[in-house]
Amino acid sequence: MSETIDLSVFVKRQDDGTAHLDLAVEGIDCAACIDEIEDGLERLPGIVDARLNYTNHRLSVQWRDGEIAPSAVVEELRRLGYRAHPFQSRLVEEEETRRAQWLLKCLAVAGFASMNIMLLAVSVWSGNATDITQETRDFFHWLSALIALPTVAYAGQPFIQSALGALRNRRTNMDVPIVIGIMLALVMSVVETINHAEHTYFDSVVMLLFFLLCGRYLDQAMRRKTRAVAGNLAALKAEVAHRIGETGEVVLVPTAALDAGDRVLVRPGERIAVDGVVLSGASEIDESLVTGETARKAATTGGRVYAGSLNYNGTLTLQVTAAGKGTLLDEVERLLENAAAAKSRYVQLADRVARAYAPVVHLAAALTAIVWIATGATVHDAIITAVAVLIITCPCALALAVPVVQVVASGALFRAGVFLNAGDALERLATADTIVFDKTGTLTLPDMRVVNAGGIAPDLLEAAARLGLSSHHPLAAAVAQEARDRRPFDGAVEEAGQGVRAIVDGLEMRLGSPAFCGATTLAHDAVRERADASLIAFSWGERRAILLVRQALRPDAIAVVKSLREQGLDCRILSGDRPEAVAPIAQALGIDMWRGGCNPAEKIEALDALKAEGRKVLMVGDGLNDAPALAAAHVSLSPISAADLTQAQADAVFLGDKLEPVLDTVEISRRANRLMQQNLKIALVYNLIAVPLAFLGYVTPLVAALAMSGSSTIVTLNALRARGRSAPAEPAAPPQELAVQGA
Amino acid sequence: MNVLIYLVPMALVLGFTGLAAFLWSLRNGQYDDVQGAAVRVLSDDDLRS
Structure with a gap:
């Protein structure tokens, strides 16, 4: 493309006189690319800073405003061998990033707190077995409380907010029993501390929070990764259009810069990048990407065309319409709304389990308290045991069982x-x-290919393909894909609506309509054989061939x-x-x-x-x-x-x-689904063992700590199997295939 | 056990320092490009022409 693109809509100007542009870069596959790109750009005059994010393949460039055009940056990258596309970060993605940061902060606070409280708790446990004094134990418990209370208030927010949200809508979710368990355990521990008791559950509460936040963060990380890739793909796919300005000059702009009412020029062989109405010109267009119909449709003045259609032989001037105004789009949007409304929200496996789980857990705790009081225990002991049941059943493993599998499986899908x-x-x-x-x-x-390539003399096909390189017509472009030698013939002339011809070694070659190539009889036979393909004829001196072009499987x-x-x-x-x-x-x-x-x-x-x-x-x-x-x-x-x-x-x-x-x-x-169910079963078995123990009053804070970390470790290890038996690794396929797609 | 009076606060202060350092690094964008950081260490940017 020799024309330069006007990228000014994507440039952000800052107060200090610099301009900033974010680009999604294609073709980054090794560490050396970082230096090559950054050094290459920094050598350009006016560039202040270029920094490539290797994780999400985005480049951020800053330059002193006015010293260099943004398109020069893209051009320099192209010279270095990378395709770059202006990138506008989308709102959803920014939202997800903010939330991920918040979860990470909560995770850090919970991690810090659980380590410090564990330090105090282990001292108390070992002291209880030996000779800790009452004063020292109380001091440690008060310190634990001092750390645990603010931690829960801060790091517990994701769960508290979600639980309150669910309760407000008169639903329960996994977070409701979590929050109830945490709050009860916390209150009980404070009361026990005041009473100079031997056991408090501050360590269990904070460790629980830490594990749960791990699950939450992983879940979030998976979604964010998908969003980042989707954002890049959207940028890589971003198309350009020729906008006709007020004075009639034609400027190449990204489609994102177009507004409704703008006029756009579409040349033969181009894909139409916008929805619009034809103002002038006539052509045939292929709407297969839009409707699935492979037969071409005539586009005339006043007719509607849709983004994604391929323009064949004529030049069209379009007026851009706002999305959703076309007859087909209206229909599609209406159906979409209905479909989305009719599809009752799918209830996730984890939520389904939680719905059944919460009442059972609370019932078990209540039952424990009642049975203990009935058998003559004090109210104090009964409540402590009931809270122990709540803590031990807190769906720690359950909350990790599903997200960890999802993260590992989505990684496998990504590969x-x-x-x-x-x-x-x-x-x-x-x-x-x-x-x-x-x-x-x-x-x-999506692209067309020659289907009868095997039935044509190889030299004839190669010649036809090389001649096809000189044509804009989509059928000729399909033929051109067969070319091994990608150099077009010199002096090829395209005749609008007919085909392309060139004189090579004194013999005339023609590629185009059967009539143009004098192959009408051959064409008749071919049509009878393959009614579903489009024809293009080729002649080289006296030799004739009919090429059948079709979207191949x-x-x-x-x-x-x-x-x-x-x-x-x-x-x-x-x-x-x-x-x-x-x-x-x-x-x-x-x-x-x-x-x-x-x-x-x-x-x-x-x-x-x-x-x-x-x-x-x-x-x-x-x-x-x-x-x-x-x-x-x-x-x-x-x-x-x-x-x-x-x-x-x-x-x-x-x-x-x-x-x-x-x-x-x-x-x-x-495989992932099998593992999720397996993990849930593991969590269930764990509860079947732990609940009776808690019921009988054997669960001390030490047992609770061991049980929780043990079950979480087991489900996490099991989830790692979702990667599958390391299939023959296809190294970094996505970047290369992206290049093919974008071409 | 009087030693606890200053040992425990010291442990807490150290813990807080770690937490503060992590939160600072998070805000400073140290985790924005983890893969890039892993390979950038190999580049000879001191030999840059």
């Missing part, structure tokens, strides 16, 4: 090229028993669908494309249950019918028309090439040209 959008998606993925695929862009690749689609079926999943296709285009794909994959020509509402109907049969549907789709279906399905996946709105609805997004991540996702999530 497989799958990013989770929703934390609870793992559980839903694991229970899916039916997979519904969209065809265009999901089972097939993803390379491993057949094997993946077969494996999915072996795993007991029912595979189906619901496509917006014509039935005659869907049939051959379904046949190739061996899928009997397929439907073509579905509009978004029909897709939802079909999913509802499956739901009525009691099936849990995993929907895999990419088009704008799939978005409502993705929202309506039990769980959903979409490829990274999907429309933005669609991606936002999907529970997970996968990278790359292969369909394999779908299979990996199912396997990893099933």
Whole structure:
């Protein structure tokens, strides 16, 4: 791209005369990249500071305002071999970062407190066994109280807030029994300290808080990582458009800089980056990314076009409309709202367990107190034992059982090229028993390929492909992908609406419509054979060939669908494309249950019918028309090439040209779900042993400390198995595949 | 056991120092790029031309 992009909307100007730009950088794969990028940029005049964050691949650049253009920074990075895209941090991500910091602070305070209180508690325990004096013990207990009370007040906030929120909505969650347990134990310990008693539970309370905060922080960290990746992907995908200014000059700007009402120029072969109305010009556009329909549609003055459509042969001038104003988008948005409303909020496994758990725990504690009083113990002893039951049953292991598995499993998914959008998606993925695929862009690749390459003489194909490099036409671009030699022929001339021609070694080559290449009879035969493909003809002297261009199946689609079926999943296709285009794909994959020509509402109907049969549907789709279906399905996946709105609805997004991540996702999530249930069972067994002990009054603070740390360690170790038997490591696949996607 | 009178406060002060140091490092952005910090230590920035 020789034009420079106007990036001024992304630049933040600061008071000290410097300007600041955040970029998401693609292609960082080793430590040397840090120096290369930072040194390279700092050599530019005017640059004050360039700092690359290696963890999230973001670069922050500062320069003295006016000394260098922001596009020069991007250009320099391109020269160094990195693609950089301006990045605007999104509100959700900032919110998550703030919350993570807060949780980390709480964790640090709880960690500090539990270490110091444990120091005092161990002294008391060993002193109780030997010769500690009353005064020393009281002194230690008061010190513990002094540390524990402010700690709970500060580090307990995440739980107290969440518990109060749940109670206000007349629900209970895991945090309600936690907060009740903590508060009772704290109050009892203070009372016991005043009474010069032998045992207090300050150490248990604070240790409990520490473990619980670990679980909370891990949960948060997983979500934040996903958000950071999603933010980068959004930036890498960010497209550019040619804006026509007031005076008619054309400027290349990022689409984020466009406002409704702006005029945009779309040249032949470009992907339309915005929703809009055609002001002038006529062309054919391919809306397959939007509707799934592979046949081209005419775009004329006054017609509507959608972001993601591919412009074929004419130049169009568009007026940008605000999102959600198009007829198709209106329909999609309406369906989306309905789908989201109809889908009752999925109750997570941990919450389901907590709902059953809280009443049982409180009942057990109450029962303990009553039985002890009934058998003649003092009220004081009865209450102390009841509180011990509450402490020992506090869902410490339970609170770690699920988040740790989720973190480990989402790490495994990350390595497989799958990013989770929703934390609870793992559980839903694991229970899916039916997979519904969209065809265009999901089972097939989003880009077109020559399908009959094998049937054409290699030298002819290579020549056609090299000639295709000189054309903007999407069909020619598909042919050009076959070129091994990426140098275009000299003197190639493109004739609008016809094709491209060049004279090579005295012989004329033509690539274009069959009539342009004098291959109409050949074309007739080819059309009869393959009705679902687009044709492009090639002539070289007297030699003629017809190339069939079509969206090819993803390379491993057949094997993946077969494996999915072996795993007991029912595979189906619901496509917006014509039935005659869907049939051959379904046949190739061996899928009997397929439907073509579905509009978004029909897709939802079909999913509802499956739901009525009691099936849990995993929907895999990419088009704008799939978005409502993705929202309506039990769980959903979409490829990274999907429309933005669609991606936002999907529970997970996968990278790359292969369909394999779908299979990996199912396997990893099933394994994770097994482990979560296993962990919950471990926690249950622990309670079955600990509760009777507590009931009988054998639980001293020492026993409680051992039991809590023991059970937490066991579930954490068990959760690490979610990584799976170290599969043949595919080193850092995502960055490379991203490059392919962005190209 | 009079030694406790100053040993215990000392232990607490040391603990607080650790906590304060952690909170400072958190606010200072020391944990923003943990992977980068691990590899930056290997770069020869003193040899920079």
